[in-house]
Amino acid sequence: MLKNLRESLRNAPIIKRGSYNYFIHPISDGVPVVRPELLREVIACIVKNANVDVDKIVTIEAMGLPLGSALSQITDIPFIIIRKRKYELPGEIAVHQATGYSKGELYLNGIDKGDRVLIVDDVISTGGTMLATLKALEMAGATVKDIIVVIERGDGKKEIIDMGYDIKTLIKIDVDENGVKVLECIDGEC
Numbered sequence: 001m002l003k004n005l006r007e008s009l010r011n012a013p014i015i016k017r018g019s020y021n022y023f024i025h026p027i028s029d030g031v032p033v034v035r036p037e038l039l040r041e042v043i044a045c046i047v048k049n050a051n052v053d054v055d056k057i058v059t060i061e062a063m064g065l066p067l068g069s070a071l072s073q074i075t076d077i078p079f080i081i082i083r084k085r086k087y088e089l090p091g092e093i094a095v096h097q098a099t100g101y102s103k104g105e106l107y108l109n110g111i112d113k114g115d116r117v118l119i120v121d122d123v124i125s126t127g128g129t130m131l132a133t134l135k136a137l138e139m140a141g142a143t144v145k146d147i148i149v150v151i152e153r154g155d156g157k158k159e160i161i162d163m164g165y166d167i168k169t170l171i172k173i174d175v176d177e178n179g180v181k182v183l184e185c186i187d188g189e190c
């Protein structure tokens with residue numbers, strides 16, 4: 001089921017961002033080109049595995065966007081984009097985000113107290129972005145029913161599980177300066 005994802009990840013180039021080995025891939029960067037068969041395969045796998053009995057889908061700028069948008073079209077559930085830009089709307093919630101190579105602020109709008117949500121993102125690595133997202137959603141009074149992330153690297157997922165949340169990832173990889181190694185897939189075909 002995840003043939004395109006697996007094969008494209010095995011060929012992903014690596015760059016250094018400080019000491020962080022950063023893989024470049026269409027799902028995580030939109031670069032060099034997002035092929036429809038890849039995105040279709042990823043979205044089908046998300047629909048198959050995620051709990052979509054929710055009021056809203058929550059994604060994170062920038063690369064949660066193609067995922068949230070396609071998923072919303074298929075499920076007819078509205079989606080929210082947590083932005084890196086401040087809007088100063090009433091009730092806007094700001095939280096701090098730290099990844100393995102960057103730091104910044106995230107801004108949440110559009111959640112009503114009691115909303116049941118599914119979080120969707122492209123990558124989990126240190127877990128810093130997911131922690132910030134969960135904090136913002138907690139402050140907004142949302143109930144997180146499920147979390148689904150396409151690509152897992154590093155130990156971030158464990159931290160989220162330790163906090164008591166359900167989180168699924170479609171594919172688990174290891175990254176070093178030589179490239180990407182595929183370790184595990186949710187379809188069991190790796």
Ligand SMILES: O=P(O)(O)OC[C@H]1O[C@H](OP(=O)(O)OP(=O)(O)O)[C@H](O)[C@@H]1O
Pocket residue numbers: 028029060061062063064098099100102121122123124125126127128129130156
């Ligand atoms: O688990 P972490 O270490 O936090 O890494 C994961 C986050 O890193 C990337 O976001 P980034 O802030 O680089 O934004 P982008 O989507 O614009 O690439 C990715 O989209 C995840 O949101």
Ligand code: HPA
Pocket residue numbers: 021022023024025028029099123124125
């Ligand atoms: O290595 C990476 N590549 C793309 N996106 C990412 N988000 C966290 N780590 C990475």
